[in-house]
Amino acid sequence: MTRIMEDISKWTVDERRSKLEKIYKEKIGVDLNLEAPVRFTEKTQWRKLYENDPRITECINKLTFKHYIEENLGKGYTVPLIGVWDCPESVDLSSIPEKCVIKSNCSGDGHFTLLIGDKYKLNFKAIEEDIKEKWFDRRLLHTNSFFRAYYSVVPCVIIEQLVGDGLHGANEYKFLCFNGEPRYIYHSSNHFKGLERVECSVSFFSLGWENIGIQYGIHENNKTAPKPIHLEEMKKVSRILSKDFSFVRVDFFETSEKFYVSEMTFTQGSGLTPFFPDEFDFELGKLWNVMGRNQ
Numbered sequence: 001m002t003r004i005m006e007d008i009s010k011w012t013v014d015e016r017r018s019k020l021e022k023i024y025k026e027k028i029g030v031d032l033n034l035e036a037p038v039r040f041t042e043k044t045q046w047r048k049l050y051e052n053d054p055r056i057t058e059c060i061n062k063l064t065f066k067h068y069i070e071e072n073l074g075k076g077y078t079v080p081l082i083g084v085w086d087c088p089e090s091v092d093l094s095s096i097p098e099k100c101v102i103k104s105n106c107s108g109d110g111h112f113t114l115l116i117g118d119k120y121k122l123n124f125k126a127i128e129e130d131i132k133e134k135w136f137d138r139r140l141l142h143t144n145s146f147f148r149a150y151y152s153v154v155p156c157v158i159i160e161q162l163v164g165d166g167l168h169g170a171n172e173y174k175f176l177c178f179n180g181e182p183r184y185i186y187h188s189s190n191h192f193k194g195l196e197r198v199e200c201s202v203s204f205f206s207l208g209w210e211n212i213g214i215q216y217g218i219h220e221n222n223k224t225a226p227k228p229i230h231l232e233e234m235k236k237v238s239r240i241l242s243k244d245f246s247f248v249r250v251d252f253f254e255t256s257e258k259f260y261v262s263e264m265t266f267t268q269g270s271g272l273t274p275f276f277p278d279e280f281d282f283e284l285g286k287l288w289n290v291m292g293r294n295q
Contacts, residue, residue, distance in 0.1 A: 005139050009151040013049060020045055020146050027272040040284035044271025047290065048147040055244065056149045059264040062105040063158055069261050072240060079253065079260045085157040088132035093124045099162045106141045106153045115162065131157060147267055163253045163260060170253040172262065173228045175235070177242030177250055178287040182207060182235055186216070187225040201225070207235065215276035217269070228252070230259045237261065247288045
């Protein structure tokens with residue numbers, strides 16, 4: 001899909017809806033029903049256009065998200081923050097530690113993210129130019145999307161401690177939660193190969209860690225994905241963080257020593273990635289009490 005370089009936030013809701021209907025039909029293969037959404041992917045589109053909850057905006061901003069987690073869980077549950085670049089002029093790779101993660105506060109799925117295993121191997125000039133030219137450009141980030149919760153987010157770049165081996169990233173476990181109750185987990189890994197973003201595996205599991213045989217878009221289903229070491233603790237944290245939301249995906253990084261809450265995701269795959277079999281889209285939709293009712 002070609003990126004839209006206009007400011008989508010300036011469009012009327014009807015204009016955004018009309019364009020989103022076309023994109024949804026292209027990606028999912030069926031007409032989008034927003035009057036009485038039934039599918040999980042349809043309800044995701046409804047949320048993007050119509051839900052107005054300032055807590056969602058706080059949580060999707062990867063900087064203010066850390067404050068939200070601390071308020072609800074206490075300290076030590078998010079990856080330690082090293083620094084923030086709030087404008088292009090503040091970008092300075094010479095100031096970062098040898099190993100770290102650099103990422104946008106308002107992007108996702110591995111975009112605008114760099115895993116730095118050895119900063120002395122970097123082309124400082126090229127990377128700094130890229131960050132300054134692109135990473136603060138609202139047109140290239142989720143701030144220019146159909147999800148209204150991003151429209152008030154001010155772009156910045158954050159530097160965090162590196163979690164994992166520095167080559168591929170840590171194991172990621174993502175709990176799909178509905179009204180405070182986790183129902184499914186999906187595992188992903190190997191988002192990166194060095195500095196390059198690559199397609200990762202995505203594998204859905206039950207809460208008892210049984211692979212349920214779902215194919216998600218073009219992603220490989222890794223049936224031998226490792227069970228999380230801290231599974232029970234992650235379930236408890238997911239319940240706490242999801243209790244105020246009709247749906248949220250609570251995401252974790254895990255190492256052998258501990259786990260971190262990495263982010264909270266409110267539009268799984270932007271609701272534009274199909275499930276195979278298609279019935280799983282309906283199954284998840286039944287769990288989501290959007291617009292004050294289950295469909």
